[in-house]
Amino acid sequence: MSSFDALIIGAGHNGLAAAITLQKRGRRVLVLEARSVAGGLCAAREFHPGFTAPGVLHDTFEVRAPLLDALGLAQHGLSLRDADVPVHAPTSKDKGFILAHDPERSQLGEDQAGYAELCRVADAARGALSTALDAAPPPMIPGQVSDFFDFAKLGLSLRALGAKDLYGFLRMLPMCIADLTRDHFKNETVMAALAGATLLDEYVGPWSAGTAARWLLQRAVSGKEVAGGPAALVRALKASLESAGGSVRTGARVAALLVEKGQVVGVKLEGGEALRAGLVGVAIAPRALLPLLPPHALPLNVFDELSRVRARGTSAKVHLALEAPIETRGGRHERLRMGDSLDDLERAFDAIKYRQLSRAPALDVRQPTVADLSLAPRDKAVASIWVNFAPYDVDGGWSDDRRKAVLDAVLARIERYDAGIRQKVIAAEVLDPKTLEAEYGAPNGNVHHAEMSLDQLLFMRPTLRLAHYRTPVEGLFLCGSGSHPGGGVRLAPGWLGARAALEGWAS
């Protein structure tokens, strides 16, 4: 029987980050991956011969530079691009708009000043927010003197905003993005472009409370993207892990966790092989833990909380192999968000409440081939598209007809801005939420492993009792997107989970 100090279940970006963190602290680590390749939702996907999408998740602006250093990724070929990639919001009439992180680089017409003011207030709190997102979640109620100290520090950093901005910021937190953007903007397309950032795999529309916080939190950690996208990130993670002495075993699906006297002692793989280790990190969805554990391993209240974690998949992914990139009246762009107005986005959301497909979905498009020509044959192009919305439990179930309906709706939307799109399509694939679940283990197709709603963030992610990564089973810890600071390509859940595990269970 093989023996390791630590096993990590799931070789997605967070699992790999956790593994590196442990390996660098002298633990012998093996990462177990059910699929035939490492990388999870960040792995490259050749969806048509010669055409590759650099990850099902396609954005990397949420990875934090200090973490990349801590994980030693620069030494393994990772480089950051010079600046963020701005989002183009096309219209059917004119050149549309450019929404960049930096208001100065944005082109928003009459809403330029409004965006600058909105960003000013949001960024005033950036320090406090990014601190909260870079560290383990704060306790809900300060219990110890040191907690009070942390709270006071957070309080002081917020105080530094000045009373007016502090109020502005506190008011924003519980708002819906529709109200927030209407306070600041005049043009509906601009509002929709900003609001579009908050929709992926959430059960919310722009009129749902809490969406403003989603945007604020996203903005607080946004920065430069990884050259080569998510696929390049996981390649560097894997290389860093291996150079430190750890390894990844693919095609290894975990069938059960082995627990003795309240302590995890290893895992059993499908096929019966047992692997022993005193530490086991779970980078798969938190709820997927339940069927792996022996009965009664968790206290009832923890079990209860965990079984209530909400993870509804609401988005589908479409990959297009194209003769040429999507080109709007505003030209060729690497990132685009398509949705004409807040009502347009909201109507797209309305459909999923009744388990229907959005007739006119909102799209978050990336054209990786604009920056990286190696992903498609010469002069051809790839479009990677998140489609909002497409519910996991669609009425009548998922079928080829439904997937075709999604593709048609996507092309119809793009056609408004690029009339020639249908002639450009060489091949297409539709990953519906059921497929994302089957292929990637995303629960109900939710790529964040748990919805990022306000009640499932910070010290409530994934649940109150599991928010600090360590579970009541000694040696068993969480290190995936279901933990703080959550989903998207972030690495922090893996890194923080591993650090919590290293602190031990004694306290």
Add this chain to the structure above:
Amino acid sequence: MTRKYDAIIVGAGHNGLVCAAYLAKAGKKVLVLERRHLVGGAAVSEQIFPGFTFSSCSYVVSLLRPKIIRDLELTKHGLHILPLETTFNPYLDGTYLLRGVDAASTRREISKFSKRDAEVAPLFSQAMAELSRLIKPIIDSPAPDLGSLKPSNLFELLRMGRILKDAGDDWVAANLKMMTMSAADFLSEWFESEKLIAPMAASGIIGTFLGVRSPGTAYVLLHHYMGEIDGSFRAWGLPKGGTGSISNAIAASARALGVEIRTEAPVKHVLIKNGEAKGVVLENGDELHAAAVVSGADPHRTFLNLVGEKELEPDFVTQIKRFRMRGSSGKVNLALDRLPSFKCLPGAGLHLQGDITVAPGIDYLERAYDDAKYGDFSKKPFMNIVLPSVTDPDVAPPGKHVMSVFVQYAPYHLKEGPDAWPSKREAFGDAVCDVIEELAPGFKSSILHRHVLTPWDLEKTYGLTEGNIFHGELSVEQLAFLRPAAGWARYRTPVKKLWMCAAGTHPGGGIMGTPGALCASMMLSEGAA
């Protein structure tokens, strides 16, 4: 002109009257000015049709604080609350749920749809009561200001921190969930039957521009659970003689304490000199002076009309303009020849004595909301119906009945604009009556008179901006220290000696009386009147 009053209160709504009574109780000379011919604001009883008395707007009482009832001796001054014990939910498929007759029958009723839910229901009520107790001390005191470093304020924060700490993580987490989750999601954590979840979730949307699936509605649910009568939680009541009798009792108490109340005395604007309120100017040109002016009007009306933008900092004006007051509900008042007979439970009975909630499914409620989001009234609306004449026969001629139907959604901002309401009013009334007819065939033929109030009417007749019944939406960013504007949540305003005492301030709307009482206590503690 010499100073005559210690305080002038603009608007004789229930909060204005409560504030006046408390000030007078402390020996202050107080004048209340009311635009209409009767006191009460949105808590009035009106004989809209001869012989039929309606609680035209607000129609049930649950949140009126027991301390106020005691302090102002409202029972002595005529307040008499008849219990409203049962909740009847008819469904379109011919089934029904009747809760509240007694514990055993409620259990039997819920078991019709889910045995498990019947077991869970009492636990749920207990948990809600516990949560309400956690919130109560926060509701009952002025909102602490997170942006202020004053020692008294830090002390307040510390006190609230201690309440939370003593409650423990579990309760605080449950509370945070309530603050952020949707009513439908929150209830689905407890219950499985939609027949139970839908009508319960509906109480989370009352008076809001949100749907049962919108995050934040679970909190409103709690707000409605906080109702108490004589200290008992979760008890709703009908004031005998209509909600106007609450206002009349408070007014009688106030008068007995020496308050002067003038009706048909509309205020044109607040008299301001050098940034300080000196009194008010009436529509007829009369000037009345006082040491302090208290506005019982909503924040928009107070600052944009009575004070005027030119007296205020532009930043503050922006904040007030951003304070959202989208009205979302309407009211249909009906005089009936006979009681309605529901298809699912024909004839008279206990089910007609309580409140009747038409919320037959989550999707039904959500579709009602969808209509409103895009600027139309709900074709199949959510309704809360009471028949006050069943328990209080004096409000209708012998054998006849009054029916009060609270309807949601009726958005103030129709896609054609709010002024399209008069031309849509009757179509809206028809939509309401059509749904009731479907549930209770023959109902339409029993209607003697119909009176439809749209948000536009609520604005024009009752002075509620955009028809918002809570003087501002009860969304989280408009509560506590942000109600109605950051830094101005403690009843003071940027205009010196001008105060606010109504539902647009902490802790918000409903016939609660707390804003009025807290405003008076803040004024007295600061020697303002």
